[in-house]
Amino acid sequence: MFRLDILIVALGFISNVFCALSSAEEENGNGRYFIEGRVFPAEDQDPTNWQVDTRVHVNGGEYIGFIKDDGSFVIHNVLTGSYVVEIVHPDYFYEPIRVEINSKGKYRARKVNYIQTSQIIQVPYPLRMKVMSKIRYFQVREQWRLTDFLFNPMVIMMVLPLLLIMILPKMMNDPDTKEDFKQISNMAKMSEFPEMSEMFTSLFSKGSAKVNAKPKQVKKRQ
Amino acid sequence: MCIYEDQIGKFDWRQTYVGRIKFAQFDTVSTAKRIIVATEENVLAALNLKTGQVVWRHVFESASSGNIQLLHVGEKITTVTGSNPYLVRGWDSASGVLMWEWTLALQNDQQAVYSEWWVQNNKLVHLLPVIGSHLEVTMYNLLTGSNRGATSKLPAVWNNDGCVLTAPYYTCVSGNMGSQILLSLDVTSNVIQIISKPLSNFINLKESIGGNLRPLDNSVVPGFIVDDKKVLLIKENSFEAVGKELVDEMASATVIDGGNEQVLLQTWQDDEKGFQLTAYSISTNSEVTEIQCSDPTMSIPEAEFLAVMCSRKAKEQYACRLLVNAADDALHLMQQGGRSLWTREEALANVVTAEFVDLPVSDTEAAIESEFDQKEGSVWSAFSRRLHTQYTQLQNLIRNLQGQSAPEDSTNALVRDYFNLHKIMVLITEAGKKLHALVLLDEDETVQVFPISAAPLVENLYMYVAEKETGKVQGYALKYNGVSVEAQRTWSVQLGGPGPAQIVAVATRSRLERVRSPGRALADRSVLYKYSNPNLVLFVVEKPDPTHKEVVTAVVLDAVTGALLGASSHRRARALPLAVHADNCFAYLYRSEKHRRLEIATLELYEGQERWLEPDVAFSSFASDRAPAVERQAYILPATAAAAAFTITERSLADRHVLLGLTTGAVIEIPWAYLEARRGLTGGDEALLPYTPELPLPSEASLNYNRTVERVRGVLTAPAGLESTSLVLVTGLDLFYTRVAPSKTFDLLKDDFDYYLITIVLGALIVATYSTKYFASRKMLKLAWK
Structure with missing residues (x-):
């Protein structure tokens, strides 16, 4: 990988020199120039066929370039002016670069800055377009976590009364308050669902004895 | 606004197209069976021979620089694109990767349009006929573009504009009426050999006009048709007439190589007998019946052979693949005997506009609705009807629970669903018809109504006519005076001030649009009332300016009275044909030449803190003479847009978002809160975002994730039965459909509930x-x- 990098850098350097020497040659007679560069795919991209899905758009599709096997591209027949070169791939994001060709045929490549248009950060020409990131189109579904489950309002609703009913009386060992608390809870039970309880207990116990016994118990105590 | 990964394809679909086929060839070299096509939409694609699906596709520039002039499929694919300068490219047919590329500029720019191209012996041949003078032939090395130095000029004074090229022969009819001569020349041979025969040898000149040549469609032997009748082939430097004449004048004809004999194929559409295909062996002068077909049920208007491939098996049976293009842009692949293997409706790559049509309600739903319609009848009959409908509903429910769908025939299958999310889309393609009552206004200000019976319906109708090139807008009031409809000019405006201006974009309100609330609450609990005029029209005008090059002006007019209600202008800018309008909001795009970036500007009209009209009073353009307050704002769009639309919901209770189709193929959803003209106003209004110059375009806002839509042309929206949901159709080279919920799906349980x-x-x-x-x-x- 390291060796390859050196090679690419060297190639880039050589072509840079070449361009500097032969800026006049890039013109093909009609006052037309070409923009050239090279696209480097992401490491996880399919190495055989990524070139077909990747396109080079100049000024949002005014000129369209295609990528050769080795990743290089040339946009032909470009007039002097300022162009935004972007690499379009459905899954990967590349940073766009502005290329300016002046009337003498000199090239300048720089970072695109739409807000501070006078700020110039130069980048090497011929262009070297590298993947910035894989585009994330989707929201990530939340993973199931125990804490999420415990703090779910429904679970809290279930657990909290349980705590109140079961643990609170045990914690309060004082017999008087215990008695009071029981009375209160009995009252609450009585008023809230007496019919439902009767219905269910009769359903489940299949006998009327308990049903009759229970209210009696409660009444006795009161 | 964003979706989860497991929702791919749940609400959306995409269909890919390539456009009307211009050139097609079977890829016989590579092992994968494919058809390589080049289209009128400047697309190069490989189609799977068995299914017709796109294997790979390259989309060239939509301008003339992307026009495909030549497609040649050999070991590699060669294309010539553009219009002086041309680009010659070579592609690998299996993968679609670019192999070589060189550019070619012709010196003679005006004549360049008459250029003809073909590939011969690994050389690209360029023929430039100069009428009445000579032919210029240049051969280039296919891979590098080097041409051994020379352009050969062949003298040809007989060259006229009726000549045809059947590579490598260039054929003309020359001479005086009655004594025309047929001349043909192999332009690539080193020795100039002109084949010349009197035309009367082949056709009776007294019966026909004489001299109309038409080349055979993609024939294996160079050949042409004279006067839509006689088929002539060029073999061994002489003309050879085919024994059988063309059956139908309109027929498309080609010659194929079927093993040891050559077969002339013809196809045409007969008004009564339907699709016709005939095959005729040239050497044995007999019909080849197994290829022939006559099918009255099939209709392929103006069928034209794009590519034909036939092989003969051991049993002396033909196995053919015929690729046929039709006038309705459909592409058919047939086998011998006319059996269709697949069809591609390429007209859908050219959708002009679309309508969403509600499906009819199902029978049981209709029965329930009819209950409420019938006001008469006794209580008991209503009760029995109710019992009956509920019984059928119960039956349906049980059937559904048992896992069977209700017994449906094909027409019944298209019924409205509970939320009215399923709709029929009527797409109008470039070759279409529209059937509505039409009102036309002539140049001399007379009115025509189609159909005429609809004329009495014209009442209180106002029209405006905008002259695109001059920027002049005129308003008319239309009235029916008992006999005919009259137009009276009521107002006239010159947009963008005196002098010529060009109207680039016009935005009117969608007829599906409703207004939800009369105003918006501010932080101090007061109400800012909106100016809700249904007759507003936004014009975006571009005008040359002496000091600022071009000035873009956006003008909001009342289309009934012509009153100017709001305006905004941008110096050193070029307008884009993108503008949208809904309620009191307007948005339009322009390219700022000064900063070399795209900007989106928004306008909002407000009445102010006090309401002008009483509640429940309908708005009238004539009743109000007050001008609304105009809020303006502009934002930088860090992308190039090709289409724009507002989302529409049933009652406009949900938020309003702007959908932008970008040239990268993405469709981006931007909430209006980001575009709001009042954004950044100080005063403690919590609902407003602070102003930032550049609009954020997060990738999650892309509706079509990595299913990009090539060359977006339009974004169309329609409300669904659910208030939260708006249906979206993106047209372009591809079609993409999805639904969006601008305020999240508040009326639906979450899909991961x-x-x-x-x-x-x-x-x-x-x-x-x-x-x-x-x-x-x-x-x-x-x-x-x-």
Whole structure:
């Protein structure tokens, strides 16, 4: 990988020199120039066929370039002016670069800055377009976590009364308050669902004895 | 606004197209069976021979620089694109990767349009005919573009504009009427050999006009048709007439190589007999019946052979693949005997506009609705009807539970669903018809109504006519005077001030649009009332300016009275044909030449803190003479847009978002809160975002994730039956459909709603309640016994 990098850098350097020497040659007679560069795919991209899905758009599709096997591209027949070169791939994001060709045929490549248009950060020409990131189109579904489950309002609703009913009386060992608390809870039970309880207990116990016994118990105590 | 990964394809679909086919060839070299096509839409694609699906596709520039002039499929694919300068490219047919590329500029720019190209012996041949003078032939090395130096000029004074090229022969009819001569020349041979024969040898000149040549469509032997009748082939430097004449004048004809004999194929559309295909062996002068077809049920208007491939098996049976292009842009692949293998409706790559049409309600739903319609009848009959409908509903329910769908025939299958999300889309393509009552206004200000019976319906109708090139807008009031409809000019405006201006974009309100609220609440609990005029029209005008090059002006007019209600202008800018309008909001795009970026500007009209009209009073353009307050703002769009639309919901209760189709193929959803003209206003209004110059375009806002839509042309929206949801259709080279929920799906359970959890929790709660009760009572019993 390291060796390859050196090679690419060297190639880039050589072509840079070449361009500097032969800026006049890039013109093909009609006052037309070409923009050239090279696209480097992401490491996880399919190495055989990524070139077909990747396109080079100049000024949002005014000129369209295609990528050769080795990743290089040339946009032909470009007039002097300022162009935004972007690499379009459905899954990967590349940073766009502005290329300016002046009337003498000199090239300048720089970072695109739409807000501070006078700020110039130069980048090497011929262009070297590298993947910035894989585009994330989707929201990530939340993973199931125990804490999420415990703090779910429904679970809290279930657990909290349980705590109140079961643990609170045990914690309060004082017999008087215990008695009071029981009375209160009995009252609450009585008023809230007496019919439902009767219905269910009769359903489940299949006998009327308990049903009759229970209210009696409660009444006795009161 | 964003979707989850598991929702791919749940609400959306995409169909890919390539456009009307211009050139096609079978790829016989590579092992994968494919058809390589080049289209009028400047697309190069490989189609799977068996299914017709796109294997790979390259989309060239939509301007003339992307026009495909030549497609040649050999070992590699060669294309010539553009219009002086041309680009010659070579592609690998299996993968579609670019192999070589060189550019070619012709010196003679004006004549360049008459250029003809073909590939011969690994050389690209360029023929430039100069009428009445000579032919220029240049051969280039296909891979590098080097041309051994020379352009050969062949003298040809007989060259005229009726000549045809059937590579490498260039054929003309020359001479005076009645004594025309047929001349043909192999332009690539080193020795100039002109084949010349009197035309009367082949056709009776007294019967026909004489001299109309038409080349055979993609024939294996160079050949042409004279006067839509006689088929002539060029073999061994002489003309050879085919024994059989063309059956139909309109027929498309080609010659194929079927093993040891050559076969002339013809196809045409007969008004009565339908699709016709005939095959005729040239050497044996007999019909080849197994290829022929006559099918009255099939209709392929103006069928034209794009590519034909035939092979003969051992049993002396033909196996053919015929690729046929039709006038309705459909592409058909047929085999011998006319059996269609697949069809591609390429007209859909050219959708002009679309309408969403509601489906009819199902029979049971209709029965329920009819109950409420019938006001008469006794209580008992209504009751029995109710019982009956509920019985059928119960039947349906049981059937559904059993896993069978209701017994439906094909027409019944298209019924409205509960939320009215399923709709029929009527797409109008470039070759289409529109059937509506039409009102036309002539140049001389007379009115025509189609159909005429609709004329009495014209009442209180106002029209405006905008002259695109001059920027002049005129308003008319249309009235029916008992006999005919008259137009009276009521107002006239020159947009963008005096002098010529060009109207680039016009935005009117969607007829599906409703207004939800008369105003918006501010932080100090007062109400800012909106200016809700239904007759507003936004014009975006571009005008040359002496000091600022071009000035873009946006003008809001009342289309009924012509009153100017709001305007905004941008110096050194070029307008884009993108503008949208809904309620009191306007948005339009322009390219700022000064900063070399795209900007989106928004306008909002407000009445102010006090309401002009009483509530429930309908707005009238004539009644109000007050000008609304105009809020303006502009934002940088860090992308190039090709289409724009507002989302529309049933009652406009949900938020309004702007959908932008970008040239990268993405469709981006931007909430209006980001574009709001009042954004950044100080005064403690919590609902407003602080102003930032550049609009954020997060990738999650892309509606079509990585299913990009090539060359977006339009974004169309329609409301669904659900208030939260708006249906979106993106047209372009591809079609993409999805639905969006601008305010999230507030009226629907989330699609990942956890039914199990809620059931388990409820069940556990009930169990816990009664078990604790049981244990408590047992404990109390024990206590009582103590």
